[in-house]
Amino acid sequence: MEKERKKVVYEKSSPNTTIQKTLVTARLFEGFWDRWIAHGIKKSVTNLVNHEVKKVYDWVRFFNQFADHHFQQATRYEKHHQTQLAEEHFQLAGLYFNLIYWIFPDRFDEKVTWYKKSLEAFSKADENSRIKRILKTLKIDGKDCVGRVRVPSHPKGSIVIINPMDSSKEELYTYENHFVDLGFATFSFDGPGQGETFTINGLKANRNRWNQFMNKVITLAYETLPQIPVYLFGTSSGASWSIEASQHPYVRKAVAVSPPISNQNSVALPNYFQERMSYILEQDPQMLPETNDLSNCKPVLLVHGNQDVMVKDSDIYELYNRLPSGKKLIEYHHETHCCNGKLTEIREQSVRWFND
Template structure:
């Protein structure tokens, strides 16, 4: 993969910062993943430059860290755990803003991992850290969280520019419902990218999905395995639904082919830093998205879609959904956009109820 010119990267960062300043919708993702709204209001007036962004989130992370230490001193381990996870999220914001590989990016990410592990050490649930080797010997890093008396495994497939540390609220919800969670940084993501040096290609992603599913089956052979993902991750959930070990799959706002999406220009440039998205040669393309026409659907799929989705039009989504050949059901939210951010907690609860068989797919379409 060709390395992007530094001027292009700086322009991409500038466009990201401008979007963050001007559009409230930019922050929905981070708010539903644990960002404190009061902290966001403090931050927005200070993020006109990359240096301002770094300083703002580092300062807020340090405040969270101090609060976590105070809670530990009071023996309030549950709240300390939550606070350290927020600390990790704030450092994750500094990891995220520069999409290219850099020493600073790696250092911010390591701070995020440190505080997530600190939170893990205070948790009632066991956490296992694991590296999986892909077919080309690339290493993908992950975390497995295990509740008492688990009733199943949920593999959380992370969106293309997310990390396994960002979606900790997903882990917490699934753990509370009695599910083991497996969350790995795929090719081009998080630790797999900045520490192990692995970029994203279609072949690597295909190998990654298979390896995680097979690891889950090998580790917990008596438990059902489910998949959960949003956006581009949901597309790989659809791909994974063909695996014989997967019992059920949930896809939230699954992405379609990249040239059929209304992807923001700055976001496409961000993706180019860690994975292949170009299609100059259609015969040899390694774009990091499944070949939808070749998916052999097997497991039942529950799909969620927001009617106000500007990235994936209703026509494109309908085309994708129509081609899902296994048992399927759709829950559509009229007022939601891409990823149905304001409904994600409800979606996770619905997914768990469906995984456990508390109601069938048709009843999920209320």
């Protein structure tokens, strides 16, 4: 008989306490920045945090100077019709604004204000992009889940990008850029509890809402471009949903990078992160999908970093053994959760695997 699993309970502290714990973690643990560096924040910038940032006001002031710098550069490039450089710098400005928005765990005025500045910068980037961006919405429990759709000429397939619970679609803009450059249409949405869907529209996450969300975004991808296959690419909690949603009849293949397993009892989540989750989850903290029956999954490419302290090697091997035929496992010995140092390579390998 399977032993009883302990439920993860996310206890809510005061927002100021959560922010302070986040700041301390950012200053003490270099690995905290791996995610943001992978998405475009300069390591030379994060190296200055210890000296420059003590309180939330410092965080806002410090990162805002880089956001403003890139926004001003982008504006100059735009005036001189250097659209590619304008797009790149508007996106970087949006990423730095996004980092400011992210520090606030709940829907404070500050969080909303900085998120809107991030949206503005990305909107300006889209105006300068050679690939048109289309905004779409999906209704879940009467509220909008907002997403970005980009379609290059003669796309080889549609990739639904499933973001980690604590990330917005804007933070992972490099995934969009890369997949579009590789010839794929992209569908990147903020699900329940994420980005615009949570911050602006107030929709929190639970397992049922995420089931609805995944069904709707996959259906949208298929109906938008019915002549090409639909693929899934998810990281962290998004990877767990990539595996679950690979059972959808419209999906051809799925990639899952560092998927936490819903029934494991030893997920080593940092304390500040657990507190952040308490603000975006609706009552039941179990927002990951059930993974009891995977027999109907389409071919899944699993990617795992052997230094991951959240998802153990044994968890990944057990998961891999339960997946049906067509599966593949890639391991990176020196990588941690989400394999941030190898994401460019992983996206390229994913596309080759999609094309096989």
